[in-house]
Amino acid sequence: MTHNEPDRRVIDADAPQYNATLVKRVDLTDELGYFWVKFEGQATHFEPGQYMTTGVFADGKLIQRPYSVASAPAEAGTAGYELFVRLVPILRFTTLLWRLPLHHRMRMIGPKGRFLLEPNDNRTHLFVSTGTGIAPFISMIRQSMIDSQPRKTIMLNGVSFADELGYVPELESYEREGTYPLHYVPTVSRPSDPRNAGWQGRTGRVEAIVTDVCREYGLRPDRTVVYICGNPDMILNVERELMARGFPEFHVKKELYWPKGKDAALVGRSADAS
Ligand SMILES: Cc1cc2nc3c(=O)[nH]c(=O)nc-3n(C[C@H](O)[C@H](O)[C@H](O)COP(=O)(O)OP(=O)(O)OC[C@H]3O[C@@H](n4cnc5c(N)ncnc54)[C@H](O)[C@@H]3O)c2cc1C
Structure with a gap:
């Protein structure tokens, strides 16, 4: 290598x-x-x-x-x-x-791939991702809009640096203009890094804040379906947090971008490890 x-x-x-x-x-x-x-x-x-x-x-x-x-x-x-x-x-x-x-x-x-929306699913959708793992959720939202079948969504996306957040204008406009029933929850994991100067949003890794986000938005395990995508360690950690909060395993869907244990630290950087 x-x-x-x-x-x-x-x-x-x-x-x-x-x-x-x-x-x-x-x-x-x-x-x-x-x-x-x-x-x-x-x-x-x-x-x-x-x-x-x-x-x-x-x-x-x-x-x-x-x-x-x-x-x-x-x-x-x-x-x-x-x-x-x-x-x-x-x-x-x-x-x-x-x-x-x-x-x-x-x-x-x-x-x-089988990381798919369930048809006619009227539960609240909690989409959790790190970095580029936000991509499949963008497709889901865009197509749901085209089909006029919006799903109540909480979109939690974690990155190391605020400038790495993808699709911000699009997501913010859905929320601001009410064109999609979405709460966009970005978080940065390295708030004290100078590259994050000026960031006033949430801080911490997604696994560290997912429980608070559930509480804040009143997400009940029986009325919520959870999709998690990106870094495999984050996925397992988020899943563990949600299980502890009473989410049944079959309410959680996962898409791993690389095998657990082969994280980006092996290639000399943190990348989507946030
Ligand atoms: C189902 C699936 C969907 C994927 N979708 C995306 C996507 O939408 N966007 C995307 O950027 N990647 C995605 N990936 C990862 C992608 O396939 C490649 O692995 C990645 O682009 C790196 O390619 P590479 O050939 O340079 O290195 P590779 O040899 O493929 O990977 C080397 C190492 O890079 C790290 N790595 C891989 N992907 C990422 C990443 N996204 N962020 C940070 N570190 C990473 C891992 O530690 C991995 O072991 C997906 C993977 C899978 C299995």
């Missing part, structure tokens, strides 16, 4: 397996970006919460990874499948993605 070295691998401009194109990119920070990958032919249907696997050939070898789709399925076919990605500074896939020029061809397959 190589740490923080320049990525000199040659990305193959073309390959018979390529079936999609990187059509748009918006950087949030140096290490976080929104990427839109569009199928060249017919778009594939997916359900909110599912993921696609996308990648490129580098030095003749296909390197691809799964990503939750943030787009509403109704919009992904035309705008491209929106992905919210963190750069992990080891020479695997994300260092290639960061170097990929706009309009470069890619491979994309899918969808996969």
Whole structure:
């Protein structure tokens, strides 16, 4: 494993397996970006919460990874499948993605995944995530809006630094304008870091504040469904907190972005460990 070295691998401009194109990119920070990958032919249907696997050939070898789709399925076919990605500074896939020029061809397959909304579920939805783990929830909310089937939602998202919070204008506008029945609860885990100067919101890791959030919003175990996505340690910790509060296991759904024990500290940084 190589740490923080320049990525000199040659990305193959073309390959018979390529079936999609990187059509748009918006950087949030140096290490976080929104990427839109569009199928060249017919778009594939997916359900909110599912993921696609996308990648490129580098030095003749296909390197691809799964990503939750943030787009509403109704919009992904035309705008491209929106992905919210963190750069992990080891020479695997994300260092290639960061170097990929706009309009470069890619491979994309899918969808996969069972991290799905239940049909006609009128319980309150508690969405808990770290960093990029917010992506599937954005898809769920966007599609629920399009379908005029909003779900009462508490969205708890934790990051190390306030500038890493994704989708802030969109989420704040839902709440401010009442266009979606959502309470957006962002939290930063390193309040005393100078990068968080000026942050006036909540502080602490999501697992440390989830019980307070439940209490504050009156979330009852029998009337709440919980979805947790992102860092595996956070997921287990949040689940433990909720079990202690009486949430039955079957009211909790989980999507782990990497196997437990392989956290980002192994690659020399904290990343979405918040
Ligand atoms: C179902 C599923 C959905 C996923 N969706 C997303 C997504 O929407 N956005 C996203 O950025 N990643 C997502 N991932 C992770 C993604 O597939 C890659 O693992 C990640 O982009 C790093 O790729 P890499 O090839 O550079 O390093 P990899 O070899 O894949 O991972 C190396 C290490 O990087 C760390 N890591 C992986 N992903 C992240 C992350 N998101 N934040 C912080 N550290 C991480 C872990 O410690 C991991 O062991 C998802 C993973 C799964 C299984």
